[in-house]
Structure formats: structure tokens, C-alpha cells
Amino acid sequence: xxxxxxxxxxxxxxxxxxxxxxxxxxxxxxxxxxxxxxxxxxxxxxxxxxxxxxxxxxxxxxxxxxxxxxxxxxxxxxxxxxxxxxxxxxxxxxxxxxxxxxxxxxxxxxxxxxxxxxxxxxxxxxxxxxxxxxxxxxxxxxxxxxxxxxxxxxxxxxxxxxxxxxxxxxxxxxxxxxxxxxxxxxxxxxxxxxxxxxxxxxxxxxxxxxxxxxxxxxxxxxxxxxxxxxxxxxxxxxxxxxxxxxxxxxxxxxxxxxxxxxxxxxxxxxxxxxxxxxxxxxxxxxxxxxxxxxxxxxxxxxxxxxxxxxxxxxxxxxxxxxxxxxxxxxxx
Amino acid sequence: xxxxxxxxxxxxxxxxxxxxxxxxxxxxxxxxxxxxxxxxxxxxxxxxxxxxxxxxxxxxxxxxxxxxxxxxxxxxxxxxxxxxxxxxxxxxxxxxxxxxxxxxxxxxxxxxxxxxxxxxxxxxxxxxxxxxxxxxxxxxxxxxxxxxxxxxxxxxxxxxxxxxxxxxxxxxxxxxxxxxxxxxxxxxxxxxxxxxxxxxxxxxxxxxxxxxxxxxxxxxxxxxxxxxxxxxxxxxxxxxxxxxxxxxxxxxxxxxxxxxxxxxxxxxxxxxxxxxxxxxxxxxxxxxxxxxxxxxxxxxxxxxxxxxxxxxxxxxxxxxxxxxxxxxxxxxxxxxxxxxxxxxxxxxxxxxxxxxxxxxxxxxxxxxxxxxxxxxxxxxxxxxxxxxxxxxxxxxxxxxxxxxxxxxxxxxxxxxxxxxxxxxxxxxxxxxxxxxxxx
Ligand code: SF4
Numbered sequence: 001x002x003x004x005x006x007x008x009x010x011x012x013x014x015x016x017x018x019x020x021x022x023x024x025x026x027x028x029x030x031x032x033x034x035x036x037x038x039x040x041x042x043x044x045x046x047x048x049x050x051x052x053x054x055x056x057x058x059x060x061x062x063x064x065x066x067x068x069x070x071x072x073x074x075x076x077x078x079x080x081x082x083x084x085x086x087x088x089x090x091x092x093x094x095x096x097x098x099x100x101x102x103x104x105x106x107x108x109x110x111x112x113x114x115x116x117x118x119x120x121x122x123x124x125x126x127x128x129x130x131x132x133x134x135x136x137x138x139x140x141x142x143x144x145x146x147x148x149x150x151x152x153x154x155x156x157x158x159x160x161x162x163x164x165x166x167x168x169x170x171x172x173x174x175x176x177x178x179x180x181x182x183x184x185x186x187x188x189x190x191x192x193x194x195x196x197x198x199x200x201x202x203x204x205x206x207x208x209x210x211x212x213x214x215x216x217x218x219x220x221x222x223x224x225x226x227x228x229x230x231x232x233x234x235x236x237x238x239x240x241x242x243x244x245x246x247x248x249x250x251x252x253x254x255x256x257x258x259x260x261x262x263x264x265x266x267x268x269x270x271x272x273x274x275x276x277x278x279x280x281x282x283x284x285x286x287x288x289x290x291x292x293x294x295x296x297x298x299x300x301x302x303x304x305x306x307x308x309x310x311x312x313x314x315x316x317x318x319x320x321x322x323x324x325x326x327x328x329x330x331x332x
Numbered sequence: 333x334x335x336x337x338x339x340x341x342x343x344x345x346x347x348x349x350x351x352x353x354x355x356x357x358x359x360x361x362x363x364x365x366x367x368x369x370x371x372x373x374x375x376x377x378x379x380x381x382x383x384x385x386x387x388x389x390x391x392x393x394x395x396x397x398x399x400x401x402x403x404x405x406x407x408x409x410x411x412x413x414x415x416x417x418x419x420x421x422x423x424x425x426x427x428x429x430x431x432x433x434x435x436x437x438x439x440x441x442x443x444x445x446x447x448x449x450x451x452x453x454x455x456x457x458x459x460x461x462x463x464x465x466x467x468x469x470x471x472x473x474x475x476x477x478x479x480x481x482x483x484x485x486x487x488x489x490x491x492x493x494x495x496x497x498x499x500x501x502x503x504x505x506x507x508x509x510x511x512x513x514x515x516x517x518x519x520x521x522x523x524x525x526x527x528x529x530x531x532x533x534x535x536x537x538x539x540x541x542x543x544x545x546x547x548x549x550x551x552x553x554x555x556x557x558x559x560x561x562x563x564x565x566x567x568x569x570x571x572x573x574x575x576x577x578x579x580x581x582x583x584x585x586x587x588x589x590x591x592x593x594x595x596x597x598x599x600x601x602x603x604x605x606x607x608x609x610x611x612x613x614x615x616x617x618x619x620x621x622x623x624x625x626x627x628x629x630x631x632x633x634x635x636x637x638x639x640x641x642x643x644x645x646x647x648x649x650x651x652x653x654x655x656x657x658x659x660x661x662x663x664x665x666x667x668x669x670x671x672x673x674x675x676x677x678x679x680x681x682x683x684x685x686x687x688x689x690x691x692x693x694x695x696x697x698x699x700x701x702x703x704x705x706x707x708x709x710x711x712x713x714x715x716x717x718x719x720x721x722x723x724x725x726x727x728x729x730x731x732x733x734x735x736x737x738x739x740x741x742x743x744x745x746x747x748x749x750x751x752x753x754x755x756x757x758x759x760x761x762x763x764x765x766x767x768x769x770x771x
Contacts, residue, residue, distance in 0.1 A: 013674075014420055014672055014674060041419060041420075042418070042420030042445065042651045042673075043420060043445025043446075043651045043652070043653075115661070116658070116661065134660065141461060141464060141465075141657060141658055141659070142465060179598065179599065180599065183605075184465075184605075199545055199546070199602070202545060202606075203549070203605070203606065203609070217546075218561065219546055219549060220547075220549070220550040220553075220560050220561050220566065221546075221549040221552070221553040221558070221561075222561060224561065245549060246549075246556070246558040246559070247549040247552030247553040247556070247558075247606070247609070247613075248552075302712065303709065304684065304713060307709075311689040311693070317688055317689040319685075320685045320709055
């Protein structure tokens with residue numbers, strides 16, 4: 001297997017779109033030819049060599065090509081998009097759409113990834129050592145096909161809307177997930193080793209979700225069907241099985257209605273008091289108000305000035321309406 | 333002597349009332365009175381005709397924080413240069429202007445490889461995402477007036493946000509098949525708070541804040557006669573959920589109106605997705621429709637024009653020369669937070685007041701232009717402020733009502749001497765952009 005090493009030498013001022021960084025595009029090319037491939041920054045087109053140093057060469061086919069990416073790649077999008085074979089290893093973090101529509105091969109990101117990674121994935125393996133943000137393995141906007149095959153492993157946490165419209169494949173999350181897991185799912189298997197924040201399997205028609213930690217609040221449209229012994233990671237374990245989503249229409253097979261299933265280890269259940277989702281009301285303490293009065297003494301500040309000041313000094317983001325009421329209050 | 337203009341459109345909220353009567357002085361310069369409008373609508377007319385507090389020429393922010401008056405030509409030059417030189421400019425707003433201006437703006441955006449986004453980004457964008465996922469069974473407000481006997485207001489308070497909505501379309505009017513008006517209708521309000529709208533309701537479901545999705549899915553299961561888990565569903569007793577489901581099924585024609593209470597609370601597009609699916613389910617039993625309570629008078633129009641020109645209703649990214657759309661990535665708030673853009677153009681909106689502070693600060697650091705008849709928090713942080721004539725008062729143009737019905741707005745008075753309209757200014761910019769791009 002031939003290795004191409006890309007090292008980011010210039011951090012882009014905005015974000016870089018690098019959908020050409022895949023074994024499919026690099027195969028059969030020399031370092032120089034690879035350097036000539038395009039990357040995009042806003043409405044500008046540049047070359048890979050403008051941002052990366054390129055060493056080595058591509059293999060004969062995509063399957064014999066491995067790409068190793070080093071440097072601060074936090075602002076690089078679309079790495080490994082639509083790749084079909086070969087390997088990519090990223091030593092740092094990557095931005096959105098890493099492994100998007102991936103069809104085969106392997107991508108290993110040692111840091112964190114941003115949102116929309118592995119969307120519409122159909123095959124291959126995607127491994128993230130850190131955390132992933134929202135819409136991991138979901139569908140693209142308006143598409144009814146999320147992840148369809150392959151395997152996604154995230155060792156850390158994942159964000160909200162993970163696996164929306166999932167049809168097939170496996171997702172394994174080592175940590176916690178945010179709300180809306182497996183929404184609209186029609187197949188596939190999801191394993192969450194930490195806790196799930198709620199709305200698990202909303203509008204799910206078919207598929208299996210394992211939550212080994214706790215589910216913050218089970219959807220009211222899920223019904224506890226009973227206990228079942230299921231094999232997971234080669235071990236047999238007792239699980240409570242919930243079926244649903246009862247709000248949806250479900251298909252029948254051999255006279256039996258097929259439901260989406262949520263498996264929770266017996267004894268784990270829901271957390272006692274679900275955290276309330278509302279934001280805390282943004283208010284200043286009396287001391288901060290005194291401080292503010294002092295700062296704007298003998299002045300006629302605009303709402304914008306005061307809002308900026310409050311944000312900078314107290315790190316509270318108030319609405320202009322609130323600020324203007326506050327100013328009126330202080331004047332009186 | 334005075335002149336009376338009838339059938340005037342109110343350019344304020346998405347209800348887009350089209351029955352206003354405006355009385356002006358005989359030169360057509362000053363508005364003397366406005367009839368039929370609600371208080372907010374009337375105020376918009378009277379306020380705009382009082383020229384004393386208006387800025388009538390573009391202004392440029394100086395080093396010391398003060399503004400200096402510049403000519404329209406200089407403002408056009410600055411705007412064109414800014415957009416042409418930027419690698420990824422954002423053109424945001426578009427909700428308080430007519431469709432003609434939007435169309436010119438989009439042409440500029442396409443030439444400059446910009447992001448185009450409208451205020452749906454902070455209100456009903458999530459609705460559009462949901463519509464794309466599951467479609468939408470909808471109708472016009474006229475049908476609501478003439479046929480609907482089941483009305484749901486979900487997370488919206490028209491008594492304050494859309495004052496004449498209830499009297500013209502949803503609760504009180506007597507229509508062709510709804511001759512008894514309010515007596516014939518059953519009103520359901522879903523809102524965690526008690527509001528002026530909920531006081532008119534037959535059933536008020538006081539959903540626990542942030543659990544609309546759970547309640548919607550429970551309602552769907554209840555409509556289907558399924559069991560539910562738990563005695564209290566998202567803050568509402570189980571029996572009440574079944575009762576509401578029965579009430580919906582028993583109607584002849586129902587409508588769900590939903591507002592920002594569900595589009596911007598936890599779950600966002602998922603809430604609307606579930607609400608649309610509920611509407612679809614109810615169509616197995618009776619006739620049901622769903623309509624978004626859009627805020628700005630022409631935010632719907634912006635979605636229409638963008639949809640017609642680029643295929644997507646908001647958050648369109650044209651930077652690569654073709655249209656891409658992915659709210660969450662290409663939305664204005666996200667790109668500002670992530671520092672993905674290098675110039676900001678705002679027209680007909682006030683992100684300075686509605687965006688998180690982090691984004692507001694980002695705007696103030698970027699080269700920026702704000703087009704707005706008023707002085708707003710946005711105009712005071714942008715580098716150049718271009719005042720323009722009021723659409724719907726000083727210049728006409730096409731607008732779309734919340735139910736996607738296009739209505740031509742009317743000009744009732746002259747703008748202050750020498751002021752340009754949105755469209756004229758944008759055409760100036762477009763011409764200059766073309767010249768700059770040609771070299
Ligand atoms: S309801 Fe809306 S459109 Fe009608 S008059 Fe009032 S503000 Fe204007």
C-alpha cells in the first residue's frame with residue numbers, strides 16, 4: 001500500500017473544502033499531481049499544494065492508497081467524501097462532512113469531528129477517537145436515506161440528531177448522545193454506551209437502539225413490551241425492550257407488526273428527574289447592576305453599547321428589549 | 333382636502349391584511365389616518381410618514397464611532413467593492429422588502445458567490461426543513477375562514493403577534509360553511525403559558541415547556557387509538573390527550589397554525605415534522621391542513637423567490653457557483669459563530685437585535701452594509717447604513733402572505749426627496765458589480 005502524507009502548512013483564514021482528498025482521487029498520481037488538485041475556500045479555488053505539503057504518492061488503485069493527514073486540520077471540510085476504498089488517517093481534528101456519503105474503505109480521525117459526518121454513508125468504516133457533533137450518520141437535508149451501511153464508531157460523545165433516517169449499518173457511540181437519536185429510522189443498529197438525552201427513536205418505524213446508560217425520558221409513544229435476553233458484544237444480557245413509535249404506521253411481516261425497538265439494560269430505566277431543557281433566565285445580579293451603573297455613570301449609552309458591555313464583562317447575552325428595560329430601570 | 337386610498341396592504345406581519353383604508357393629504361405626502369389596521373399596522377404607516385426622525389441619506393461609520401453622511405453613489409461603490417472582494421460574503425435579511433428587490437439581490441449574490449439567507453434562519457426555517465423531509469398538506473386562509481371548524485394554535489399567540497388573524501380568518505369570521513362563526517368552531521391552544529389566545533380556547537393543553545415533540549407523537553398515537561405510556565404526557569393528563577384527539581377527528585375541516593413556540597424550542601424541525609405528520613394522519617378521518625404563522629410580512633416571499641431561483645427556500649450557499657443548502661452549516665448564525673464569512677450585507681432585517689451577541693460582535697468586525705429605513709441595532713454596528721423607502725408605504729411590490737398567496741402591495745405616499753428604494757439601490761449595486769467583474 002502506498003502512503004501519501006499531507007501536512008497542513010497554512011491554516012486557512014476561512015474554511016477549506018477538500019472533497020478531493022480521497023484515495024479515489026489520489027490513486028495513480030504523483031505527489032506533484034496530487035498537489036495540483038483543487039481545494040475551495042469560499043468562492044476561490046486553490047490547489048492542495050497551496051495549503052498542504054504533499055509527500056509520497058498514490059497507489060495504483062484507491063484500495064492501495066493510504067492518506068495520512070497531519071497538522072491543524074480543524075477547518076477542513078469534506079475529507080474522504082464519497083470515498084470507495086483505501087484508507088485515510090487524520091491525526092488531528094476535522095470539520096464538517098468528514099466521511100460524508102462514504103461507500104467503502106476506512107477513515108480514522110484521531111481527534112474530534114464536527115457536524116454532518118458520515119451522512120448518507122453506504123459502506124466502509126469510520127472511526128473517531130474524540131467526539132462528533134450533530135447529525136452524525138444522518139441523512140442530507142430532504143433525503144429520506146440516512147446511513148445505509150458500514151460502521152461508525154465514535155469513542156467520545158455524539159451530538160443531537162444522530163442517525164436521522166437511518167436505514168442500515170451500525171453505529172457505536174462510546175459516550176453520551178444528545179436529543180433525537182434515530183429519528184425516522186427504518187433499520188440499522190445503534191449502540192449508545194453512555195446516556196441518551198431523550199427523544200430516543202422518535203418516529204422510528206424499524207431498527208434497534210441499545211442504550212447501555214440511561215434514557216433521560218422515554219417517549220410516551222413507546223410501550224414496554226417486556227424483558228428479553230439479547231447478545232451484545234458477545235455477551236448475553238437481560239434488557240427491557242420498548243417498542244414503538246406508536247405514533248407511526250408500521251409494516252407487517254408474516255402477520256406480525258414490526259416495531260422499532262429500544263433496549264435498556266434491566267434496572268437502568270429512566271433517570272428520576274429529567275433535566276428541564278429550558279435555558280436559564282438571563283438576569284444580572286444586584287452586584288452586576290451596581291457595576292453597570294458605575295460604568296455608565298453620567299452617560300447616555302445606547303442599548304447596543306450596554307448590551308456589548310454586559311456580554312464582555314459578565315458573559316451574559318441579553319436581548320435588546322431586556323437591556324432597554326434594564327436601562328430604564330437604572331435611570332429611575 | 334384629502335385623498336383616500338382603499339384596499340391598501342399592511343406591510344407588517346404575515347397576515348398581510350389587504351383591506352386597509354389610508355387617508356393622505358392631497359399632495360400624497362403625509363398620512364393622516366389609517367383605518368381597519370390593527371394598532372401595530374397603523375403605527376407602521378403613521379410612523380413612516382413622520383419624516384422628522386428619519387435618516388434620508390446613506391451614512392458611513394467613522395473611526396471615532398460617529399456617522400458621516402455620504403451619497404448613494406458612494407454607498408453603492410462601497411457595497412459593490414465589498415461584495416466583489418470578499419471570498420465568502422453573506423447577504424442576509426430579505427424579509428421586509430418586496431419580491432422584485434429580492435430577485436435583484438439574488439442576482440448580485442450569484443455573481444459574487446455569496447450566501448443568501450432570510451430571517452427564516454431565526455424563525456420558521458425549521459419549518460422549511462421539516463417540509464422538505466415530509467411534505468406539507470396546506471390550504472389558504474380563505475379556506476380556513478369558509479370551512480374550518482377545528483382550529484389549533486400551537487406555540488403561537490396571534491392575539492399579540494398577528495392581531496387580525498383571529499378576526500379575519502381563524503376564530504371569529506362567518507364564512508360560507510361556517511355561518512355561525514366562533515360558535516361553530518372548536519379552538520385548541522397548545523402553549524405552556526396562559527395567553528390572550530389561550531383564554532379563547534375550548535381546550536388549552538398546557539404542555540411542559542420543551543416537550544412539544546413528545547405531546548405531538550402522543551397525540552398521533554392517540555388518534556390511532558394506541559396506548560400511551562405514563563399518566564401525564566409532557567405535562568398534560570392522558571385523558572386530555574385522548575379528548576383532544578377525539579375533538580380533532582370529529583371535525584369537518586381542521587387547521588393547525590403553529591408559531592415560533594414550536595419552531596424554535598427544543599427539537600425545532602422535528603416538532604414541525606411531527607405536527608405535519610399529525611395533520612397527515614388526521615386526513616384518514618377528516619380533512620386537515622397546517623399553516624405556519626410567518627412573522628415578517630414578506631418572509632414567505634423570500635422563500636418563494638429563493639425557491640424559484642435556486643431551489644432552496646433559505647440558507648443558500650452560492651459560493652461555489654451552484655446552490656447548496658444545509659441549515660446548520662450555511663445558516664447565517666452558524667457561519668457568523670464559526671467565522672466562516674468575510675463580509676456581511678443586511679437588508680430588511682435586524683440581526684443586531686435578534687442574533688446572539690457573539691454573532692453581533694462578529695458582524696461589527698466585518699466589512700458590512702445595512703439597508704434599512706430605520707436606525708436599528710444593526711445599522712449602528714454596520715460600516716455603512718443605507719436608508720431606503722418603505723416597501724408597502726412609499727413603494728409597491730409583490731409580497732407573499734403566510735399561506736403562500738401573492739399579494740401586490742400599494743404605494744400610498746411619496747418617499748422623502750431623493751431617497752432610493754431597495755430595488756433601485758440594488759440595481760445600482762448590480763450594475764457596479766457587473767462592471768467590476770468584467771475587468
Ligand atoms: S394583523 Fe398584521 S397585517 Fe393585519 S393590520 Fe395587523 S400588523 Fe398589519
